[in-house]
Amino acid sequence: MSAYIIARITVTNPLDYQSYASQTVATAEKFGGRFLVKGGAQQVLEGNCPDRHVIIEFPDRARALEWYGSDAYRRILPLALNSSERDIVLVDGI
Numbered sequence: 001m002s003a004y005i006i007a008r009i010t011v012t013n014p015l016d017y018q019s020y021a022s023q024t025v026a027t028a029e030k031f032g033g034r035f036l037v038k039g040g041a042q043q044v045l046e047g048n049c050p051d052r053h054v055i056i057e058f059p060d061r062a063r064a065l066e067w068y069g070s071d072a073y074r075r076i077l078p079l080a081l082n083s084s085e086r087d088i089v090l091v092d093g094i
Helices: 014-029 061-069 071-083
Strands: 003-011 034-038 052-058 084-092
Touching (some): 003 061, 014 034, 014 071, 052 061, 061 071
Antiparallel strands (some): 003 052, 003 084, 034 052
């Protein structure tokens, strides 16, 4: 069953965040990850939301967790943590 990493992000340092974001696709692809949403234009229909959303589809929960814990992702994670405020969840598909 597919699993999805969903991120709600407020970028606080665009230059440093771009350095992080430019490397995420390559790291996720190695684990079967496919970006369905990566930033892009958005329109708020209800409530409050951050300025950026990301959705990555993985073949299953195990592969998503392997990616998140991988050395390649852990190397770039500090860039994200220092340049954004984030809520990230892992959700099973149906």
